Structures are given as C-alpha cells and as structure tokens.
Amino acid sequence: MNTTAKRNHLALDLLSFISIVFLSYILQDFLIPLIFAIILSVLIYPIVQFFESRLYFNRIVSISIAIIIFTFIIFAIFVLIGIQFEEIMNKSDAYYKQIGQKLTPLLAQTEQSTGINSKDIVGDGNLGVKEIVKKNSNKIVNFITTSGSILGDFVLSPLYMFLFLLYRNFLVSFIYKITTGISTKQHTRVILQQLYKVQQNYLLGLVSVMAIVGLLNSLGLLILGIEHPFFFGFLCALLLLVPYIGIIIGSLLPALIALATKDSYWYAIGVIGIFGFIQFIEGNFITPKITGSKVSLNAFVSILSIVLFSMLWGIPGMILALPITASLKVLFDHSERMKPIGFLLGEAKQKYFSIKTMNRLKTWKKIRTKKNKKLIN
Template identity: 75%
Template sequence: MSGKNHIALDLLGVVLIVFIAYLLQDFIIPLLFAIILSVLIYPIVQFFESRLCFNRIISITIAIIIFSAIIFLVFALISMQFEEIMSKSSKYYIQIKQKTIPLFAQMEHDLGVSSKDIVGNNKLEVKEIVKQNSNKIIPFLTKSGGVLSDFILSPLYMFLFLLYRNFLVSFIYKATSGFYNKAKTRQILSELYKVQQNYMLGLVSVMAIVGLLNSIGLLILGIEYPFFFGFLCSLLLLVPYIGIIIGSILPALIALATKDSYWYAVGVIGIFGFIQFIEGNFITPKITGNKVSLNAFASILSIVLFSMLWGIPGMILALPITASLKVVFDNTKNLKVIGFLLGEAKEKYFSSKAKYRLKIWNKIRLQK
C-alpha cells in the first residue's frame, strides 16, 4: 500500500472515530467521567480492602457513597446560597441600573443608541427567567445524557469498573497483545493511572487554594458572599482558562450593585485575573508537576475541539483525555511525534534571535 493511501486511511479512521464519538456522546460521556472518577476514588477503595479487610463490593459501595455525599453536600450548599442571592436580584438590578444610567446617557449622546435598545424595559428577575425557561431546563436535566441521567449512570459505571478492574486489565492485555508486550502494556496503564490521578488530585488541591485566594480577595474588597463566590469560581476551574473568567462576572455585578464606585467591580475582575495568572504559572505547575505535561497551545486547542464535539462536558474532559492520548502517543513508535507536539516546549525553543546570534558570535570568537 502506497504512502498516500495509508495517510488517506488514517484520516478516514480519525473522521470515523470523531463521528462515532459525536453520535454516541450520551453513552460515552458518562462512561469517561466514570473512568476518571474511578481513578480518583480507587485509593479509598484500596484502603478499605487492604487496611480494613472489607469485601470488594462493600469497599466500593462505601467509597462511592462517601464521594456522592460530598458532591451532594457541595451542590446543596451552592443551591441554598444561590437561592438567597436570587431573592435579591430585583434589588441588585435597580442598583446596577441607577449606576449605569449616566453611562447609557453618555452612549446615547455619543453614539445615538437608546438605552432601551441595550437593557430593554423588563425587570431583571432571575426567578421569572427560570420559570419562563423551565420547559427547556427540565428536559435538559432528564433526557438521556442529561445531568440527572449522568448523575445516576456514572456511579453505576464507577461501581462496575472498580468491581471488574482485574478482569478489564486482563482484557486490555489480550486486546493490545498485537501491538505491545505485556510489560509495555503494564507500563502504559501505570502511566495512564498516574496521569489521571495526578490531574484529579492536583485539580482538587488547586481548587481549594484558588477558592481561598479568591475569598480573601473578595473579603479585602468587602464584597458580599466572599466565600461563596470565591469557591464557586474555583469550582469552575473544571472548565480550564474559561471557568474563572465566567466565575468573576457575578461577583463583579454584585460589587457594581452594592458599592459606591465602579472600581470595586474592576477590582474583582482584576483580582480574579491575577489569581488566574498565579494559578496557571505557579500553583498548578507546582502541584501537578510534569505528570500532566501538556503545553498551553495543545491544552487550549483540545478544549476548543472537545467543546465543539461535546459542549461543556467536552471542555471538562478535554485535558484528561488529551493527557491520556499523549501517554499512548509517547509509547507508540509511529505516534511519538504527536506526543512531542502535545508536550511542554522546553526553554531552548523560546530562545530569542539575539541569544542565538550571541551564541554563534561567541563560538566564532573562541575559534579565533
């Protein structure tokens, strides 16, 4: 088979995989979440099995119950706090409108655009918006592949993955016997496990640190509900790069509504942006280290592509999936170049022309 035909078949295979991934997303997405979360709670299962000598089924059940209870508690606290904020939405709207009237008046004068064309005549009542869109929200929650169905299916898949883990590993050995020997497969599985575990544990640690820093920043500015907004924004780190930007909008609006100066809202966005910079350049690299070694370009590109494929769940799954693919690429001879492209660029690839010329000049001078 010629090289051109081989490339054409490879491209056709990629297109087919993407098409199947899109077509079966309602099945694949909860399955992938279950795999990643199974890696997260596996140490708990192992603790109950080895240290407390519990039966495997009992150990898995207890671990999933603990995990589900923590998730439920977090969402219950968010829901209660958000309900309180929603009850003040009309008050906040009036306060924001009073402070933005001068800005809109200036826009009317300079641009000839009516303020009614921008904000409309209706009151901003969050509860009314929810009621009006309930016919869209309920199907989204209950349809196949929706939030509630995923919430039910993922723990079930987690239970089965953890219960049949040895059997599934044996299957992988048999399925990859034509490509890798058993030792190589074991090495790849070990690397995949470490990548996912480091990513998830690192993400939880980063969320806690960023949430605390956000809260301190909001406390210094005197913004209402500092810990709620601080940790809510940190939870949105599940959506890399974009989440913290979205999370800063609501506290900025609250600052605009409750403070005398516009600069408080600017300060909220500035603090969150600064914390995002610290998180991306110091906190995350320090905690996760080189275990999830994706460069920024590959990370952003994967988020964009997976969001196009699966929406918000795709944005959340983008980095762990891409990191896993990099492990496979790095251990496959014909795909190592793709693994190199996804990896972190070393300092030598960022050398400036001036440094390069200086290096050449020094070599010439030494030769003379």
C-alpha cells in the same frame, strides 16, 4: 513503493480519525458517562484500596462505601450552592434596581454621544428579575431539557464506577489479551500505570488547585468587602473544571454584586482584576507546580482541545478535554508512528533564539573550542 505505502498509511489514519470523531459524536450519550466513570474511579480507587487492604473489608462493601462518601460530598456541595443561590435570588430585584440606578448615568451619556435610546438597550427599567424569568420560561425549559443529558451522566456514572472497580482485575486481563502480539505484557503494564498516574495527578492536582484558588479568591473578596466572599471565591474555584473559561464566568456574578452593593464602580473592576490576577498565578505557577510534569500539555494544545471537545460534546467535553488529551499523549508517546504527535502535545521545554543570536552562539562556541585546543597543546 515506500512512498505509496506511506500515503496509504496516511489515508488510513485520516479515515480512522474521522470515523472515531463521528462515532464519538453519535455515541456521546453513552461515552460521556463512561469516561466520567473511568476518571472518577481513578479518584476514589485509593479509598477503595484503603478499605480493602487496611480494614480488610469485602470488595463490594469497600466500593459501595467509597462511592457513597463521594456521592455525599458532591450532593452536599450542590445543596450548599443551591441554598446560597436562593438567598441571592431573594435579593435579586433589589440588586437589579441598584445596578439600574448606577448604570443610568452611563446610559444617559451613551444616549447623548450615540443617539441610541437607553430603553432600546435595557428595555423598561421597572421590569423585575422574576418577570424576566417568566417571559423567558421557554428558553429556561429548553436549557433544562438539553442539560438533562448532563444530569443523566451523573446518575449513570456511579453505576459504571462500581462495575469498573469491581471488575478491575478482569478488565486489565482483557487489555493484556487484546494487546498480545501488538505489545509485550510488561510494556502494556507500563502504559496502564502511566495512564493511571496521569489521571490521578490531574485529579488530585485539580482538587488542590481548587482549594488554593478558592482561598485566594475568598481573601480577595473579603478585603474588598463583597458579600458572600467565601461562596463566590470557592464557586469560581469550582468552575476551574472548565479551564480558562470557568474563571471568567465565575468572576461576573461577584462583580455584579459589587456593582449593586458598593458606591463605586471600582469595586466591580477590582473583583475582575483580582480574579484575573489569581488566574494568572494559577495558570503559570500553582498548577504547573502541583499537577506536575506528568500531565504537561502546552497551553496552545490545552486551549485547542477545550475548543474542539466543546464543539464535540458541549460542556461535558470542556471538562473532559484535558484528561482525555493527557491520556492520548501517553498513548502517542508509546507508539512509534505517533511519537511526533505526542511530542507536539507536550510542553515546549526548548529555548528558541533568533537567527542572529544562534550565529553569535556558534561563533562563541568556535572561540571556546580554539581556546581549549591551545590550552591542551
């Protein structure tokens, strides 16, 4: 009977999981801005609380000011990026020619060794960047169309943020009511507090890590003498929103600029090497120290969650993967049935030894125990 019940529970859990994934995919246009709004509400809540408790502003006024400040910061960042990109694109044809001149010897060697015509690889060398854009205009339009949902998320998210912050007490009371009979009010409060701390630690840690990584990237580019070092340094740091993959994308553009403007190929290799080294330091030292153990997810689960959420929701899924997975870990840790999964998601803090080492440790413990008994006797 117990075996049958376990099988029924397993089948029900599997069916529930499939249903949740299916609904998440179908309702992604609704869920993505909603989840963004929840996470960003956690980020600006301390500002709202400051205006309400310290300055004694009305709740609506406090929320409005906080959202306006946040929106202005995001808007200013995008404007600065747009201005800098426009300046780079004005020089794009010159960069293209310089890169072509440096790649010509390599292509000639490739042609001699493989027999492949260099024109088959890069096409006509006189083709400018602007002409490439014109010829691929259909692809660009399709990309903008598919990215429209992302822009829509940023339009809807501020509205959801306002409503979440305005009705926060009402929503918490609702959660208490629906968990009555399943969990005590105190236990529910503990879970909500931990969820809040997880998101807050992740967001504040991410901002701090971006600032440090951006500064390190900029200093590295400055030492190499690459154009626009602070722009590329902090742009790459901003792409940390897409973990593991963002830093790779962010290093390609300054590497191409280095290839176009410098006399040696080693500058481009140096850019990639510096960014890779900083990524190593960030992943192994900076992020674990700053973000803290409350957001701890092991590396395998982090990469797996990014891959799976990118398959489910695309680029927004890659950004939301870690905060969602960290929140699920909190929920699993407080569920008796899901505790093993919560354990699997967390960091592996145990030290693992080979069988031979384990046997040596057991022998050493036995010897120590016998010695201690002799001393007692």
